[in-house]
Amino acid sequence: MTDGPQxxxxxxxxxxFKAMITSAESATCGLKDNLLAVMTRDGSxxxxxxxxxxxxxxxxxxxxxxxxxxxxxxLIRTISNGRVAEGK
Structure with missing residues (x-):
């Protein structure tokens, strides 16, 4: 490991490439895709x-x-843990 940016x-x-596909923006898009897939399949x-x-x-x-x-x-864990902590 190195100290500081490479x-x-x-x-x-x-x-x-791995950094690009695991970025917050990419994870958010992936979450939306999977959320829609489950909603389409199950109705909710x-x-x-x-x-x-x-x-x-x-x-x-x-x-x-x-x-x-x-x-x-x-990302799902972060969001769902935040919702639990807020009492929602």
């Missing part, structure tokens, strides 16, 4: 049903898909 030339293209959705839907995709996912799915799951 020189962009030292970051591999694979790591740059909860954080738990969306998480289950995403977790079901993990076993066959490759490296990049796994990274993106994990970023989306982290």
């Amino acid at each position: 020189d962009p030339k030292q970051i591999s293209p694979s790591d740059r 959705a909860t954080w738990q049903t969306v998480s289950t839907h995403i977790e079901a995709q993990l076993p066959g996912a490759g490296e990049f898909a796994t990274a993106r799915l994990n970023a989306i799951l982290a």
